[in-house]
Amino acid sequence: xxxxxxxxxxxxxxxxxxxxxxxxxxxxxxxxxxxxxxxxxxxxxxxxxxxxxxxxxxxxxxxxxxxxxxxxxxxxxxxxxxxxxxxxxxxxxxxxxxxxxxxxxxxxxxxxxxxxxxxxxxxxxxxxxxxxxxx
Amino acid sequence: xxxxxxxxxxxxxxxxxxxxxxxxxxxxxxxxxxxxxxxxxxxxxxxxxxxxxxxxxxxxxxxxxxxxxxxxxxxxxxxxxxxxxxxxxxxxxxxxxxxxxxxxxxxxxxxxxxxxxxxxxxxxxxxxxxxxxxxxxxxxxxxxxxxxxxxxxxxxxxxxxxxxxxxxxxxxxxxxxxxxxxxxxxxxxxxxxxxxxxxxxxxxxxxxxxxxxxxx
Ligand SMILES: [Zn+2]
Numbered sequence: 001x002x003x004x005x006x007x008x009x010x011x012x013x014x015x016x017x018x019x020x021x022x023x024x025x026x027x028x029x030x031x032x033x034x035x036x037x038x039x040x041x042x043x044x045x046x047x048x049x050x051x052x053x054x055x056x057x058x059x060x061x062x063x064x065x066x067x068x069x070x071x072x073x074x075x076x077x078x079x080x081x082x083x084x085x086x087x088x089x090x091x092x093x094x095x096x097x098x099x100x101x102x103x104x105x106x107x108x109x110x111x112x113x114x115x116x117x118x119x120x121x122x123x124x125x126x127x128x129x130x131x132x133x134x135x
Numbered sequence: 136x137x138x139x140x141x142x143x144x145x146x147x148x149x150x151x152x153x154x155x156x157x158x159x160x161x162x163x164x165x166x167x168x169x170x171x172x173x174x175x176x177x178x179x180x181x182x183x184x185x186x187x188x189x190x191x192x193x194x195x196x197x198x199x200x201x202x203x204x205x206x207x208x209x210x211x212x213x214x215x216x217x218x219x220x221x222x223x224x225x226x227x228x229x230x231x232x233x234x235x236x237x238x239x240x241x242x243x244x245x246x247x248x249x250x251x252x253x254x255x256x257x258x259x260x261x262x263x264x265x266x267x268x269x270x271x272x273x274x275x276x277x278x279x280x281x282x283x284x285x286x287x288x289x290x291x292x293x294x295x296x297x298x299x300x301x302x303x304x305x306x307x308x309x310x311x312x313x314x315x316x317x318x319x320x321x322x323x324x325x326x327x328x329x330x331x332x333x334x335x336x337x338x339x340x341x342x343x344x345x346x347x348x349x350x351x
Contacts, residue, residue, distance in 0.1 A: 006299025014174075014214060015298060052327070053296045055269055060207050062277050062293055084286045091308060092293050096210050099170035109165050116182055120164070123186045124157055130193045134151035 272330040291319040
């Protein structure tokens with residue numbers, strides 16, 4: 001596997017499958033040049049990267065909407081679209097869509113664990129001091 | 136496209152409406168938590184990271200550009216929080232102690248809470264214009280594929296641009312000829328360049344278009 005700039009981008013964004021990730025990690029350990037390249041990319045991102053892959057991933061440009069994911073779950077879409085969404089989830093490996101899909105399967109929006117639910121309430125209570133002041 | 140409903144929610148929070156804030160947290164908490172749980176087993180830690188992401192969003196809410204997707208923004212912050220957390224456990228893949236151009240160690244490679252967050256907030260108008268222009272062209276391209284039901288092209292381009300695969304690797308996954316992949320790449324690149332031209336933007340800023348893929 002030739003480690004290109006695009007692959008490093010996908011690596012940083014967690015957009016590679018496990019096998020590819022392992023390959024990149026190994027290559028990084030062995031090559032100081034590649035490490036330097038990775039550092040450069042991260043630096044350029046801090047400055048607001050606008051490469052195609054970065055924008056596509058960051059803005060989730062090809063991600064189906066939540067409504068579409070619901071229909072996907074019920075197989076209530078045409079075959080081409082179903083096939084594409086499956087590809088987007090499984091082959092591209094979009095973690096945002098996977099997370100949305102598992103969330104949709106869960107009817108209750110609040111955490112089930114009482115301790116986590118309490119933390120959720122506390123968070124809402126404590127975070128309100130950060131809200132802008134009403135005029 | 137960001138829905139009116141989302142824009143309204145941001146506007147209300149910007150005006151200090153607590154109910155709108157609660158609504159936003161409730162709406163996005165589940166998907167963000169699921170995202171974190173894909174990487175981190177401990178649920179309480181996941182919740183901490185999700186809550187920190189919400190705080191990151193709220194602390195900058197007055198400058199948030201309501202035309203941006205809240206979901207994409209929150210996923211961006213969270214994914215950096217997760218990377219930081221994993222790095223602190225020594226599990227992360229990001230190189231340890233990266234150094235900057237002057238040789239100083241950078242404690243945290245992700246200075247900004249969201250990758251490329253500067254494109255959301257900072258006053259670098261040129262960058263923002265370029266970013267917006269390219270986003271526009273990509274949306275046009277993707278919608279064009281979807282409208283024509285040309286999913287093979289969309290899949291090919293996604294593997295090339297999003298996953299960073301070579302023509303050959305994409306061809307193997309899709310079970311098609313390298314030359315077909317190369318022609319899809321050519322189509323997409325041309326489409327983007329043509330649309331960028333219409334927006335009167337220099338394409339020097341997007342050198343990747345001119346990188347030749349040798350594996351045809
Ligand atoms: Zn997606």
